[in-house]
Amino acid sequence: MVLVFVETENGKVRKAALEAVYYGYLTAQKLGTSCQALLLGNAEDATSIGLYGATLVHQNDSISFNFFDNQIYSAAIAQAAKKLEASVVILSHSSNGKSLIGNIAYLLDAGSVSAAIDIPETDKGFSVRKGVYSSKALVNIEINTPVRVVSVLGNSLQIRVVGANTEVQSISLDVLQPGIKVLSVDKLQSNVTPLPEAERVVSGGRGLKGPENWGIVEELADVLHATTACSRPVSDADWRPHHEHVGQTGIAIRPNLYIAIGISGAIQHLAGVNNSKTIVVINKDPEAPFFKSANYGVVGDLFEVVPKLTAAIKNLNA
Amino acid sequence: MKLLVCISKTPDTTAKIAFNGDNTKLETAGITFIMNPYDEWYALVKAIEIQEKWGGSVSVLHVGPSENDSIIRKALAIGATDAYRIDTEAVSADQVAFQMASFIQQHAFDIIFTGKETIDYNGAEVGGRMAAQLNFPFISFASHLEMVAENQAIVKRDMEGGTETIQVNTPFVVSAAKGMAEQRIPNMKGIMTAKSKPLNVVTPQEYSPKINIVSHELPPAKKAVQYIDPENMAELARLLREEAKVI
């Protein structure tokens, strides 16, 4: 059985979790087994997990899951995996998923691969593909333990409805005592898709000259329902918050659309965004290295080009 | 306070990546290796800052052969007190975490720092695996850490679109992200004293890795860029909808 841990946010199943479920479904199909889901806490849309391929949702709604305590979560997930005899455990490669994978894998005496981008190859053994060297290469890693733990990189596959609403069954677990105390959770804007999950990203670099000019970036992001990002010098200078920094030392993303505005395309920047499906580069310097990685390039002054692009997209949507 | 920083060796961020004959190993010719930036800039410097304020020591721990000693010496030059090198090739996250946690079990450390991930395998698994083996709390992607007492820290942790503030008692494992500290460049005095600081070699434990590398590939080459007239953004909008189908 393939067990998928589904993450929730504000009482709802996260998009990244549905991707993990669909990944789990495809993996289960390959292995000729079933895909089931584990929900810790509550989600009003829990039954819809079935749409993406889980045949059953196991839920434990202990209040201990109200806050993210890595030890409590990983112990509960490992315990459920043992109880349900899962041979594969799937997580989202989110900030919580990344925290959990090593811990869960250790508890299950399992080999693990994080940030998988493809369904496992199961013809011979069980091997998983992921990006390495900050997306400069890909690697196929074979897991050689009976139980395997895999986390799925956001936007790695297009989810499809393959099932129907499913039953939610309660599962009893021994929940640990907290080892930490969460004092506060500060969410910036809950209506914006977080960067790792965003399908469209509009990103600004030093070419924007200063934080006061970000209006044109935000307006473009608005009409595209995109999330904003930035290059490292921009967040270093505190023009934008740190969590917007993409690249080798920031977050690695793979949206369907990445629009780079006034970003030169240094190798360390590309490392975090090169896997985007479509890249648009807007830069006044025709020699900017980013053009080599772009699908569409606009050589021009961003202060003129970006508002025009925003207007054109508004027109298209009208 | 006894602080430990786990450091890893990675190719320089500008390294051109290629693989040898059967695509299982990185072609190392022409590559400069560095200390993983998260380990160096954030984990190590934060540990040194705590030691400067609260006293105690900062040890660094590395899994790898003696040819990696230059990276360890750099950590000592930046300000670590002493170093331990577990004398075996690092082959997988589970193996590295097992070797380090087994070492830590024989010593008493208050805080164990790692970088948030390495820039080669980008796994982010080592910290969690060690924490599980040690049965310590694990706080990942910490962008802020302040000791409020000898045995208690307040840590801010990055997550999608926000931060979490956490109170944790020692001992714990923490992975360091941007914001934790400011990069320090070793000075001449640091480089000189690093030479005489203890670098202890530790015998590895028996262990068989739980994964193996089947092959590497380079990503497929990208098609040439299509340039759009800056006066004609309607055309770009149309292409994004009709050709790329992304809006």
Ligand SMILES: Cc1cc2nc3c(=O)[nH]c(=O)nc-3n(C[C@H](O)[C@H](O)[C@H](O)COP(=O)(O)OP(=O)(O)OC[C@H]3O[C@@H](n4cnc5c(N)ncnc54)[C@H](O)[C@@H]3O)c2cc1C
């Ligand atoms: C170890 C290491 C790790 C790093 N990690 C990262 C990382 O994770 N992410 C990252 O982004 N960087 C990273 N960097 C930094 C990276 O090398 C570059 O310095 C950085 O990406 C440059 O940011 P930028 O493109 O915004 O600025 P610049 O390189 O200064 O580029 C600005 C661009 O804007 C264009 N421009 C200026 N004015 C206009 C205008 N009016 N209209 C149109 N275009 C205009 C210019 O032509 C130029 O191409 C790292 C560096 C190192 C050494």
